[in-house]
Amino acid sequence: MMNIHDPAAELRASVGIAFEQAHAMPVSVYTSPEFLALEAEHVFARSWLCAGRADALREPGDYLTMQIAGEPVLILRDREGQLRAMSNVCRHRMSVLLEGRGNTRVITCPYHAWTYSLDGSLRGAPAMDMNKGFCKEDNGLPAIRCVNWNGWIMVTLDADLPDPHEQLSEVDDLVGYLDMSSYVETFREEHHWNTNWKILAENFMESYHLPMCHGATIGGAVDLRKMTCPEGRAHFNYHHIMKDDSIALSIAHKDNTTLQGDDRYRTWLMAIYPSLLITLTPGYFWYLCLTPSAPGEVDIVYGGGLHPDFAVDPQADVHFAMLKGLLDHVNDEDRGCTERVWRGMQGRLARPGPLSHLERPNFEFARWIASRMP
Structure with missing residues (x-):
């Protein structure tokens, strides 16, 4: 018997019929916080999502920010003119780095002023010289998959998802x-x-x-x-x-x-x-x-x-x-x-x-x- 408190089960039951007998999706699929959490993990974190148009980032240093399933993401045009996406979380004490959209020469953390180049590599970290285990090369911003698909900036957290040129x-x-x-x-x-x-x-x-x-x-x-x-x-x-x-x-x-x-x-x-x-x-x-x-x-x-x-x-x-x-x-x-x-x-x-x-x-x-x- 279907668990009526399980929105995913309700949804599977509602779409398991011919279209000619179909109804709209169950109410719980829209209203349930638990179902939204499933969507974050199984839909948004595993799909190509659009951040907007590639020509919104025309110049080196132009950037946009977005969230994917709660993950802060930074998309920018690097100094070579390439689109990049990376984590928008500082590798020090995990502050969000940039907000909204704009242009920047370097990415500077607003908390302790760690700075990153436009390729995500750590450029500077004040007062870290006495930490013997600290290595700049180990603290760059993690890259996130980013593709220009027909002028659209497409981003995904899924490392194995087929390229949008193939999928679409x-x-x-x-x-x-x-x-x-x-x-x-x-x-x-x-x-x-x-x-x-x-x-x-x-x-x-x-x-x-x-x-x-x-x-x-x-x-x-x-x-x-x-x-x-x-x-x-x-x-x-x-x-x-x-x-x-x-x-x-x-x-x-x-x-x-x-x-x-x-x-x-x-x-x-x-x-x-x-x-x-x-x-x-x-x-x-x-x-x-x-x-x-x-x-x-x-x-x-x-x-x-x-x-x-x-x-x-x-x-x-x-x-x-x-x-x-x-x-x-x-x-x-x-x-x-x-x-x-x-x-x-x-x-x-x-x-x-x-x-x-x-x-x-x-x-x-x-x-x-x-x-x-x-």
């Missing part, structure tokens, strides 16, 4: 013609919402909510009867929609002769498991990177930018300012919807309901998470 090769099969690596980031923000990270991820994966949740913005142009959700792949799911020229940046630039036919109008929505969510059009992109901090709290990197054709267009700033206003409004609508779902889950009568055919990506996401549980 099917993404290239779908959208390689757009060359994500060439897109130029124009904004990057950090937000904190009061909802579970999976609620937000699922919200991105389905367009079933668009007519109602986004009624004041983009929902009026949506026809649910014309939507389809193709079967996802092993490490991501996706769907796409066709856009018209009502938003100038949604379609290929007028001077672009490479994109032909429907490829000039197609917008892709991709959820790279577990927590990178990408909207990619021929003119612009935007994305979310999710990091849970509690069952009902999620830290979000929200960024976006332009296809290179538009990045050099004299009118691009005007078009993108209008687009950014729309994206911010849509994001606020999503925040309202996903935070209401979290509040609803606290009710004694909250129960997962049956899924629409338009929520196939949610079911596949649930199966993926279940497959990671011990």
Whole structure:
């Protein structure tokens, strides 16, 4: 008999049926601190996670910080122009070294002023000359795997995980013609919402909510009867929609002769498991990177930018300012919807309901998470 107090067992039971009979994930999978701890160990610590765009770190010494399953991580551009990730914990008394993002010539601990070079090697340690067992060469910052995948900074704590170019090769099969690596980031923000990270991820994966949740913005142009959700792949799911020229940046630039036919109008929505969510059009992109901090709290990197054709267009700033206003409004609508779902889950009568055919990506996401549980 299934232990009803075991969220992982509840999840396995809920996804062990055909999609046509599927329900949303059990409430405990979202609300249980114990399940969040399992996700930290078996999902986030063993997956490729996105820290944002590689062009956010343009110059030597540019850095970002992030947390992976509670592990402080530092990502930077070294003096040779290479991306590096390393522990963001001092090797002396274990203070966190850098916060947020910025640029630095050296990494200096704010506690006792131990300093590290941009390659992570220990450069200086004041007043350590009388410690006979101290060796600078033994106290560099541990390296963490970091890869530039199509312009995205991908980081993992798992030493054995296949490279994202291999693991996510099917993404290239779908959208390689757009060359994500060439897109130029124009904004990057950090937000904190009061909802579970999976609620937000699922919200991105389905367009079933668009007519109602986004009624004041983009929902009026949506026809649910014309939507389809193709079967996802092993490490991501996706769907796409066709856009018209009502938003100038949604379609290929007028001077672009490479994109032909429907490829000039197609917008892709991709959820790279577990927590990178990408909207990619021929003119612009935007994305979310999710990091849970509690069952009902999620830290979000929200960024976006332009296809290179538009990045050099004299009118691009005007078009993108209008687009950014729309994206911010849509994001606020999503925040309202996903935070209401979290509040609803606290009710004694909250129960997962049956899924629409338009929520196939949610079911596949649930199966993926279940497959990671011990």
